[in-house]
Amino acid sequence: MSTTDARAARTAAPGREGGTDWLAHAVLLLGTVLFALPLWIVLMGSSHDAATIGRGEVPLLPGPHAAENYAAAWSRGTTGVPVARMLWNSTVMALCVAVGKIAISILSAYAVVFFRFPGRNLVFWSIFITLMLPVEVRIFPTFKVVSDLGLVNTYAGLIVPIIASATATLLFRQFFLTIPDEFVEAAKMDGAGPLRFFRDVVLPLSRTNMAALFVILFVYGWNQYLWPLLVATSEDVETVVIGMVKMIGSESNTDWSLVMTTCVLALLPPVAVVLLMQRWFVKGLTETEK
Amino acid sequence: MERKTVFKGRLLPYLLVAPQLLITIVFFFWPAGQAVWFAFLRQDAFGIRTSFVGLENFQDLFADPLYLETLRNTLVFAAGVSCIALGTALLLAVMADRQIRGAGLYRTLLVWPYAIAPAIAAVLWIFLFHPQIGMLGRALNGAGIPFDYKLNGNQAMLVVILAAAWKQVSYNFIFFLAGLQSIPKSVLEAAAIDGARPAYRFWTVTFPLLSPTTFFLLVVNLVYAFFETFGVIDALTKGGPGRATETLIYRAYIDGRVNLDLGMSSAQSVVLMLVVILLTAVQFRFIERRVHY
Incomplete structure (x- = not known):
């Protein structure tokens, strides 16, 4: 069977398992969140000052220090290498x-x-x-x-x-x-x-x-x-x-x-x-x- | 496979292969040969005299209980990473293969972690599991469950497995999805018309047809867990606490870099080479047999 046929069969029966669509959405959403969460944490954390992170507050919303953090990292870093x-x-x-x-x-x-x-x-x-x-x-x-x-x-x-x-x-x-x-x-x-x-x-x-x-x-x-x-x-x-x-x-x-x-x-x-x-x-x- | 029509040329083909061949000889064959040769040598404590000791380095290696412990760690680690990364990816791929709204968007959102370096994945997981500044680490400690991957060896192993597997799911997902999409739907339709339930259909039709992909990925994941996860372990635990998360590649690094024991480190490299050659050989045999299924 050629791939074109396979594609045709695939589109000919849309939602043939319609009843379980919500399951697919739930699993995929969960997967997406599992991937995105760590990234979100560092993205938000990069806009807070060191003290906030050090206290372990784990901010999940943006803070006011983004510009200064990125400027500091960009031009000097912490180990002497910008x-x-x-x-x-x-x-x-x-x-x-x-x-x-x-x-x-x-x-x-x-x-x-x-x-x-x-x-x-x-x-x-x-x-x-x-x-x-x-x-x-x-x-x-x-x-x-x-x-x-x-x-x-x-x-x-x-x-x-x-x-x-x-x-x-x-x-x-x-x-x-x-x-x-x-x-x-x-x-x-x-x-x-x-x-x-x-x-x-x-x-x-x-x-x-x-x-x-x-x-x-x-x-x-x-x-x-x-x-x-x-x-x-x-x-x-x-x-x-x-x-x-x-x-x-x-x-x-x-x-x-x-x-x-x-x-x-x-x-x-x-x-x-x-x-x-x-x-x-x-x-x-x-x-x-x- | 060969082409029928080719160009004539005496010198040109050699000039064309020269750059790659040169790099391969200087940076592949020469060092790989040296690794094998060093494995049979031993330097004295001052690094002045080197003598040929035959298989002694290997005997010492396998007589060393710490090396055997490292071997055990590596097997636990590799099995954990492969099972979690393959299982999760297969589940996500089966779901993303369905005709649902936003399937394309889901795929994009599941593919990007492929670009994350193992060491960066480890740092991301520090911010989840660190006992003081990590989200889950703090929550666990707050709930009265003592959690500190820098003190507890089993917890350390769990965290490095999760971080290493997390990074590898995307890769497996891409291959499983490609595998699923190449299965002729008529086969599944036929099973559906025969009244087979979805779960039954999956295990009796889809999963066997997917087995070449699964096997290929299993080998890739094992190789990944053995070698490429060095960054995960170095960034998260440095092999500790104690030696709880020290894998074969990490130990080879410590012996070569920190302990400067070239003979022992080379012997370990040779053992690792044999592992990769074995895995690759098994893979080629399997794929050859599977071509005409």
């Missing part, structure tokens, strides 16, 4: 991870699919096998390599090791295999070489896939924790997720309202990217990882 600096570092990291991974993956997938060359299978499998070991597992040896190369506390050291993985390559390979042979033949007939074909046909066709991967990889890069914790110890390259957890440090003198403010600032960019590009992202995610 949150603006951390946000910049996270942005650089997330963008470079996303763009870098897409760039190297689309090139290698193109070579593996559209060429026959000695060692092609070896290349494919050595890239493929990186799926097996997440960066967390080989963290210290990777750190040693990065430090031998003198890349500790640099953007390159923070970003490049994160790029070594195969998910994007596999997605592009899968997609390239579906490009009809006629396209390649036509291009050859017109005398277009492989680079021309890549630029004029393959890149435009891959736009949706690139958008989906961008969302997934941006979030992945932004949310890295263990790797930056090891390799980015200087404040010049400290990311916002690490910086925020550091602010909690010793609990007795934590400025909780600034922690909440930083928390909001740290989660806003990736959430915005996911929400704005939701359609591509959901499609891309379910296709990449299966």
Whole structure:
């Protein structure tokens, strides 16, 4: 049965379980609230002063201190590193991870699919096998390599090791295999070489896939924790997720309202990217990882 | 699968794969190889001499009651996170798959936590469960139930499980919903016409058809719980109180970073590698068998 038929059958019987609609609404509302409540607490908390939070009042309505909290966090933070600096570092990291991974993956997938060359299978499998070991597992040896190369506390050291993985390559390979042979033949007939074909046909066709991967990889890069914790110890390259957890440090003198403010600032960019590009992202995610 | 028509080129394909291959060799194969090699070495107390000790690091590891306790913690943690995250996501996906008003809006509101970093999820949960400043933590203490995840190991485990699972529900939800939407509705209609009740229909028709998705997600969730939850634990409990929430990856970090014991830390990395390889191998086998169901 084709998907069109399935869709037709689906719309042909609207509300066939009409009696239990209220149950669906109740469950989904509960789920929505469970997700939204913690976010609401930090959002509201970020508009109160530290004393209110410290007393444990847990305000659920906005307070008068939002502007000063955000200004204080933005320009000085609590650990000596302004949150603006951390946000910049996270942005650089997330963008470079996303763009870098897409760039190297689309090139290698193109070579593996559209060429026959000695060692092609070896290349494919050595890239493929990186799926097996997440960066967390080989963290210290990777750190040693990065430090031998003198890349500790640099953007390159923070970003490049994160790029070594195969998910994007596999997605592009899968997609390239579906490009009809006629396209390649036509291009050859017109005398277009492989680079021309890549630029004029393959890149435009891959736009949706690139958008989906961008969302997934941006979030992945932004949310890295263990790797930056090891390799980015200087404040010049400290990311916002690490910086925020550091602010909690010793609990007795934590400025909780600034922690909440930083928390909001740290989660806003990736959430915005996911929400704005939701359609591509959901499609891309379910296709990449299966 | 192969293409029939391809381009000719001697040098070009190598140039195209060079960047990724180079990064993979330098930052993947080289360190992974070193991890395996270090696992068989031991440094003396001053870090001057290094000698080959064979499997001694591994023997020490599995003879260490603390490591076995960490292993037990990890299994409890991973099982808890996977069950809660999968169960909740499946329930929400089944509900969101129905033809109800506002289904699209619900989906958006359930998808956004995908973007939250594990460490940020942990901080959000501090404001729920902290005994002094957390909403629920205060309420529990106020109601006469002593609650402090920084003192009570079981409560600490509960909080890290909940925070880690909370973050993973969205991911599972997206996949379950995609899985549900690919089930031909005619199958369900047929069961409905035969008079099967909704719950019965779910367990006899929908759930078995969803099993490839469920299995895929189970492996992903286990890998998530084993490795990516490092941020949750570091931000919430730092493995404490005592060692109550210390998982394998956290212990490997402590041994490598704080105790500077490269041999033991590498041996632990190798154990973790074997776990991931095992999980991935099982997954590939299963998916292969399931392709023609």
